[in-house]
Amino acid sequence: MRRMVIVGYEESALLDIACPADVLDAANRYGATPAYEVTLVSLDGRPIRCQNALTLAAQDRLDRLRGPVDTLIVAGGTGHARAAADVRLTTHVRRVAATARRVASVCTGTSVLAAAGLLNGRRATTHWMWAAKLARQYPEISIDPAPLFVQDGNVHTAAGVTSGLDLTLSFVEADHGPSLAREVARALVTYLQRPGNQAQVSMFLAAPPPEHRQVADLAAYITGHPGGDLSTRALAERAGLSERQLTRLFQEHAGVPPGRFVRRARTEAASQLLATTDLPLTAVARRCGFTSAETLRQAFVELCGTPPSAYRRLHRRACIA
Template sequence: MSRSVVIVAFPDAELLDIACPSDVLDVANRHGARPRYDIRLASLDGKPIRCQSGLTLAAQLRLDRLREPLDTLIVAGGTGHEDAARDPRFITHVRRVAGLSRRVASVCTGATVLAAAGLLNNRRATTHWRYAGRLARAYPEVTVDPSPLYVRDGHVYTGAGVTSGLDLTLALVEEDHGPSLAREVARSLVTYLQRPGNQAQVSMFLAAPPPENRVIADLAAHIAGRLDEDLSTPALAGRAGLSVRQLTRLFSEHLGRTPGKHVRAVRTEAASQLLATTDLPLSAVARRCGFGSTETLRQAFLEHYGTPPSAYRRVHRKT
């Protein structure tokens, strides 16, 4: 008896979106997963898959002929995701095989394929932060959250960019076999043990907006450097010479979030760095990062990290 896992890929798939899940499950097998994972790669016609890096992988299954029940269906992402989502035959078979599967997952822009197949309708989902706005606009029936590393909504899981496939698949292993095996797999892979799904995909200080939009680039730099000042949406709009509505539209388009949510995320990450690297009391951390009180700081941490700041400090304190 084994757990049948099929990873689906398409031309110009991201190799890491395939390798991260398959290697996590392979290491789980080597560390005693029972039942074992039976991992196979499928393409639409069973032909080799040329990944976006130029490397070619041999498929073991034809998606169009897959009829057996599956434990887990995982759809990879990659630069070919939009072409794949426009292929009616490919989408028809993804939808059909998903109906044969106990759970369905995507990595990175594989969420576009799931959305095209209707598998994310009325669900919360994530994808690579760079493509979140595009996914939300193309599929308004999907609630796209660009922040988390992965999201579970019922039996459907969506992962963020590339290496978050490690985090998502570790979560699947933990669900199947418990936390001890998941920790052992993470140690073997020399990866963080274990990033929670609601951890931010990318540092707000590294998530630069498209350089052609200087207004948003300038405001992002202004926010990062003046966390203890008035960064309300009206104040930011006034600084940019825009209406609140215009500013909100630009932030949503280029950063995938409203100005208020962006400011709160940047402040929370800055606070997390202070908690991990200093002995400042919570009140001082809250003040430096622009939170009105330690309770506001606490609520932000619960929202972004699922843990209060005191517990975050105990886990992440750098000695």
């Protein structure tokens, strides 16, 4: 059997544990050979009180866990900062990871892998809300907040919460082939494995928090008017700021310059039209503020890793499935 170990801690996110576990369980029920043996562990074997106040029973102790381990998965959750600061926890994560075929994290579990030194010199992702902070804490790691999941060598990091489902489906496909992964996705009534380089968030979710009112207001305006004049000059005038001030504020509070935020917002708006209408690409581009279908295609490939026509086909197949 493939021994899959999920690491939880105080205030882990239940979905960060349940998504991988349920994918692997479904894979077993649909004939995974060799099958997956899933073990939930905490540092000292104590029950794991999740951030939603539900409590899970740990099946083993991380500090006494011995190999071989096929895949080590570290959950995220609101307790991730304390977990990352726990030297005993990160020491044993590093020890078990050294003998594992694969190492992974879900959501803010990335911070635990980072604290354990397992991401140094690697590209990784995490929940978009925490990406900028993690990048500041660990400049030796290349943090990409856009993808659903990232693989760098044998280390895999997934973005927010349910992206752990997509990551685990990719494990099933790598281990047993696309047919089984498809059956598992159908059984779980989910998308047929969203590609890892698909953007992890919709822009209306990714708008900066209202810590800086001007940036938050502009973000809301941008996402609500993708076809309008959203040049840096026009946005600066709307906010009563200089273009330099606007760029600095967006970089600080949104993590990207205003031009890139606009490009992402327009691409997200286009993805909604592609998924829900039969408008030709030229019409989609025009409505979303792109100068041409080719400009739309370039932005889509940059953000989603796939051209808009392929995105439309994938979305429709996923809905039918």
